[in-house]
Amino acid sequence: xxxxxxxxxxxxxxxxxxxxxxxxxxxxxxxxxxxxxxxxxxxxxxxxxxxxxxxxxxxxxxxxxxxxxxxxxxxxxxxxxxxxxxxxxxxxxxxxxxxxxxxxxxxxxxxxxxxxxxxxxxxxxxxxxxxxxxxxxxxxxxxxxxxxxxxxxxxxxxxxxxxxxxxxxxxxxxxxxxxxxxxxxxxxxxxxxxxxxxxxx
Amino acid sequence: xxxxxxxxxxxxxxxxxxxxxxxxxxxxxxxxxxxxxxxxxxxxxxxxxxxxxxxxxxxxxxxxxxxxxxxxxxxxxxxxxxxxxxxxxxxxxxxxxxxxxxxxxxxxxxxxxxxxxxxxxxxxxxxxxxxxxxxxxxxxxxxxxxxxxxxxxxxxxxxxxxxxxxxxxxxxxxxxxxxxxxxxxxxxxxxxxxxxxxxxxxxxxxxxxxxxxxxxxxxxxxxxxxxxxxxxxxxxxxxxxxxxxxxxxxxxxxxxxxxxxxxxxxxxxxxxxxxxxxxxxxxxxxxxxxxxxxxxxxxxxxxxxxxxxxxxxxxxxxxxxxxxxxxxxxxxxxxxxxxxxxxxxxxxxxxxxxxxxxxxxxxxxxxxxxxxxxxxxxxxxxxxxxxxxxxxxxxxxxxxxxxxxxxxxxxxxxxxxxxxxxxxxxxxxxxx
Numbered sequence: 010x011x012x013x014x015x016x017x018x019x020x021x022x023x024x025x026x027x028x029x030x031x032x033x034x035x036x037x038x039x040x041x042x043x044x045x046x047x048x049x050x051x052x053x054x055x056x057x058x059x060x061x062x063x064x065x066x067x068x069x070x071x072x073x074x075x076x077x078x079x080x081x082x083x084x085x086x087x088x089x090x091x092x093x094x095x096x097x098x099x100x101x102x103x104x105x106x107x108x109x110x111x112x113x114x115x116x117x118x119x120x121x122x123x124x125x126x127x128x129x130x131x132x133x134x135x136x137x138x139x140x141x142x143x144x145x146x147x148x149x150x151x152x153x154x155x156x157x158x159x160x161x162x163x164x165x166x167x168x169x170x171x172x173x174x175x176x177x178x179x180x181x182x183x184x185x186x187x188x189x190x191x192x193x194x195x196x197x198x199x200x201x202x203x204x205x206x207x208x209x210x
Numbered sequence: 211x212x213x214x215x216x217x218x219x220x221x222x223x224x225x226x227x228x229x230x231x232x233x234x235x236x237x238x239x240x241x242x243x244x245x246x247x248x249x250x251x252x253x254x255x256x257x258x259x260x261x262x263x264x265x266x267x268x269x270x271x272x273x274x275x276x277x278x279x280x281x282x283x284x285x286x287x288x289x290x291x292x293x294x295x296x297x298x299x300x301x302x303x304x305x306x307x308x309x310x311x312x313x314x315x316x317x318x319x320x321x322x323x324x325x326x327x328x329x330x331x332x333x334x335x336x337x338x339x340x341x342x343x344x345x346x347x348x349x350x351x352x353x354x355x356x357x358x359x360x361x362x363x364x365x366x367x368x369x370x371x372x373x374x375x376x377x378x379x380x381x382x383x384x385x386x387x388x389x390x391x392x393x394x395x396x397x398x399x400x401x402x403x404x405x406x407x408x409x410x411x412x413x414x415x416x417x418x419x420x421x422x423x424x425x426x427x428x429x430x431x432x433x434x435x436x437x438x439x440x441x442x443x444x445x446x447x448x449x450x451x452x453x454x455x456x457x458x459x460x461x462x463x464x465x466x467x468x469x470x471x472x473x474x475x476x477x478x479x480x481x482x483x484x485x486x487x488x489x490x491x492x493x494x495x496x497x498x499x500x501x502x503x504x505x506x507x508x509x510x511x512x513x514x515x516x517x518x519x520x521x522x523x524x525x526x527x528x529x530x531x532x533x534x535x536x537x538x539x540x541x542x543x544x545x546x547x548x549x550x551x552x553x554x555x556x557x558x559x560x561x562x563x564x565x566x567x568x569x570x571x572x573x574x575x576x577x578x579x580x581x582x583x584x585x586x587x588x589x590x591x592x593x594x595x596x597x598x599x600x601x602x603x604x605x606x607x608x609x610x611x612x613x614x615x616x617x618x619x620x621x622x623x624x625x626x627x628x629x630x631x632x633x634x635x636x637x638x639x640x641x642x
Contacts, residue, residue, distance in 0.1 A: 101516060101542070139544040139558065139565075139587070140631060141406055141451050142510050142517050144426065145464065145471035145494035148448045152468035170468060171425055172448055176383075176403055 084207030089198075091115040092128065092205070095179075096154060098192040101138060103149040105157055109194075113157050116196070118208035120163050125201030129169040130154050133195065135188035136175045147172030154194045169199065252283040253310035253366060262317040264346045268355055272313065274391055275359035275373035278621065280597070280614040282366060285309055301332040311335070311366050315358075317342070324358055326365050336365040349394050353638065356391070360637070370637065372592045377599050377623065378407035378416060379610055379632040385418050385431075390592070390612075390634075392623050398431060406497075406631055410454040410478070413638040417452040417461055417478070428452045428463050430478060443476040443484035451497045454478060455524075456504040462487065462524075464496040473498055473509060475524070487526040499548045499555070508532060508546035508555050519546045519557050519570075532570060533557065534577070543568075545588050549595040550636075556580075556589035556598055556615075567600050569615065580615055590634045599623060601630040 094116070096109035105113070120126060132151030134143040151170035159165045180187035198205075255276060260269045276282040285307060304312060304327075312327040320343040328335040340358050344350035353374055360371035375390045383403040388395040398407075403421035410417070416431045420440075428441040428449045441449065447467035454461055461478045464471050470492040476484040488495040493512040500507050501521075508521045514531070518541075522529040532555060533543040542560040549556065553572060558565040559579075567581045567589045580586075584604035591598055592612075602611045607627035613620045623632075 101512075138542065139497070139510065139517065141464075141497045141588075142494060142512070142544050144405070144448060144450050145466055145496050145512075148466045148471060149492075149494060155468060169424070170447075172466075173421070176405075176421070 081207065085205050088119045088122070088207045089202075089205050092119045092126070092198060093196045095196070096194045097189060098150055098194075100135070100188070100192065101146065103132075103146065103153040105153055109154075110157065113154060114161075117158065117161050117163065119205070120158070120167070122206050122208040123201060126198055126205065127167045127169070127200040129171060129197045129199045131177075131195045131197065132170065132172045133177060133179070133191055133193050134175045135191040136178065136183070137188065138175070140175060144172050144174035147174045150192075150194050154196075252281055254283045254285045254308040255311045255313060255366060256285045256304065256307070256309045257313045258315070260315045260317060265315075265317060267347070268315060268317065268322065268358075271352065271355045271391070272315070272359045272362070275356055275371060276363060278373065278391060278612070279359075279363055279371045279594075280617055280619060281363060281369060281371075283308075299327060301327070301329050304329045313362055322355075322358055324362060326362060336362075349389075352389065352393060356389070357639075369594060372594045372597060372637070374638055375593060375635045376413075376638060377590075377610065377632050377634050378409065378418075379624070379629050380405055380407060380418075381624075381626060381629045383421075385416065386629070387416075388610075388624060390623075392625075395624070398433075399429075404429070406451045408452050408454065408633045409635045411456060411458045411636055413635050415454070415458075415478070417454065419450040419452065419463075426450050428461065430461070439479070441476060441478075443482075444474060453498045453500060453507075456500055456502060462498045462500075462507065464494075464498070466494070471495055473507075473526070487524070488522065488529075489526065497545050499546050501548050502550055502552045508548055508557075510544040510546065516540050517542050517544045519543050519555065521555075532572075532575075533559070534575065547590050547598075549591045550593050551595040553595070556591060558587050558589065567598065567613070580613060580618070586611075588631050590632050592634045593637050597634075599632040599634050601632065 094112045096105070096112045098104070098109070130151040132147035132149065134147050138146065148170065151172055155168045155170050158168060175191070178187070178191045179193065180190040257269050257272045259265065273284050277284050299312065309329050311329060314325045314327065316323040320341065322340045322342045324340060325334050325337040327333070340354065342351065342354050344354060356373035359373045363369065363371035373390055376387050377390060378385060378387050380386070384397045384401070385399040385404045385407045386395060386397050398416065399418070399420070404418045407416055407418040414432065414434055416433060418429055419426050420429045425447045426449050429438050430441065431438045441461065444465040448465060448471055450464050452461045452463040459478060460475050462473055462475050465474045465484070466472065470490045471494045472490045473487040473495050474484040475487055476482070488509070488511070490511060490513055495509055495511045497510045498507045499509070504524065506521050506523055508519055510517050511520050518531060518535060519533045520529055521532050535541055543557055546555045546557045554569045555572065556567060556569050559568045561579070564585045565587045566579055567586045568577055568579050570577045580598070581602070584602055587601045589598045589600040596614060596616055598613050598615055599610055600613065601608050604611070605622070608630050609625070609627070610623040610629045610632050611620050612623050
């Protein structure tokens with residue numbers, strides 16, 4: 010009730026004032042009285058706050074989406090990185106080291122989460138052996154990794170193998186540090202690589 | 211008397227000095243290091259100046275071919291022009307100069323009339339007309355002159371020369387061919403990565419392996435038509451290291467997919483499936499080389515855990531380890547090449563971390579080390595069974611060198627870094 014009784018005179022004054030303005034074409038009145046100002050400022054503040062909240066919510070939502078996108082991208086990148094992670098071998102050997110096996114283990118969930126993906130494993134050797142025998146050794150290294158993946162449930166027809174022998178070294182030197190980088194299997198995605206999904210955790 | 215005593219004492223001292231050295235050399239099982247080069251045991255031969263516009267070229271080519279053949283001592287030309295211009299041959303003077311034979315060539319109407327004088331017997335020992343119809347200076351003309359050199363070498367030494375031959379090799383992924391004297395180098399294949407070129411026995415066809423998107427295939431190129439054909443008997447996977455059978459009809463090559471690499475035999479020009487030769491059970495079996503009679507082949511196999519050279523019948527049976535190794539020995543021996551006379555197999559063996567060229571006799575398995583400077587790989591015999599071409603890093607980059615296995619004399623064949631995987635042709639009676 011009290012609110013209503015207070016409102017009535019205010020409305021009346023407003024109407025009078027408007028009428029006066031219309032009649033006299035008087036200049037704009039002085040700023041509204043204090044009580045009325047306080048109220049409208051609060052409302053304005055509330056409006057601003059609301060806008061700010063909405064903006065914040067929007068920003069938060071964008072940030073969350075961005076973070077999610079970042080997370081997904083990072084996961085996809087991690088998945089792709091795991092999938093193409095190079096594995097290394099000892100001299101004149103196609104035996105998978107524990108390190109090579111764990112690198113292959115990391116590829117398995119990615120391959121399972123992306124059934125359209127096909128890969129090509131390229132076997133490589135260092136420069137020390139016979140150029141010709143090294144082609145066969147590279148083939149054996151690629152086949153060794155393929156065998157491991159297929160034993161862990163990856164369909165054989167999703168994996169091609171190729172050998173480059175010592176023809177495509179990753180490192181150019183003529184010492185063990187270069188040789189150890191060149192005795193390797195490289196993993197290339199040959200199909201279904203456009204939208205790699207990270208495996209569900 | 212006194213002189214002979216001193217000589218005897220010197221000889222005894224020498225024997226004492228030499229004895230421990232020999233013992234030391236013999237400690238490596240079956241390996242004899244050291245070469246015996248004995249100049250002066252070769253007949254001295256003078257190529258008389260040849261008249262006509264291309265006379266100098268013919269004389270130079272003949273002299274270089276004799277020199278590269280390592281069976282003839284080419285004598286200098288100090289007074290040759292003056293001596294020759296007198297019209298008649300003064301055998302006595304030539305004999306004083308150390309000449310055993312004189313080669314006299316007359317060029318006329320697309321023919322080279324060649325006479326060889328036996329200086330000791332003071333007469334013409336052999337004479338023949340050789341056609342030289344090709345454009346002077348052309349590749350065919352050069353090969354024809356090489357053919358003259360080879361035949362003259364046969365007249366003088368009893369063994370035909372090897373100048374009329376060519377060498378295939380790879381550089382930068384392309385197959386090249388070069389004349390045995392280092393001239394006429396040209397690329398045969400375009401782009402891509404080609405490896406392991408080899409000749410068919412006629413010299414008309416060349417086979418090599420070529421990288422593709424799905425693996426490696428064997429390509430057969432006809433040098434006469436420049437056309438190529440890809441072997442499709444085992445499509446996909448690894449198809450490498452081709453070798454023609456001695457009848458030229460088939461190719462043995464190494465094929466591998468996911469269970470090791472084995473040797474297969476397939477028709478070189480189509481018309482049938484491939485037949486598997488080796489049963490490597492997941493190991494690598496590559497780089498076949500045929501015995502000249504075609505009865506057996508040598509190849510590299512990892513079946514013992516590390517690469518060694520084996521021989522087998524052409525159907526894959528009767529496999530024998532050729533290169534000796536002790537239990538636990540992790541040496542690396544590979545890339546055999548059977549000599550044209552059937553007596554020896556050349557191969558590469560890792561010595562102190564570097565590959566060196568070795569030969570092993572088939573009769574008693576005597577091993578001989580032929581190289582020691584730099585890394586030396588992939589030997590291939592010349593048709594004389596005496597010279598070898600191989601890859602050497604002795605200049606700091608990979609180049610082809612030719613080695614006389616008897617004298618130890620070596621010469622550089624190619625001049626352009628990265629040459630490797632050489633294959634020496636048979637005698638090319640006709641240039642393609």
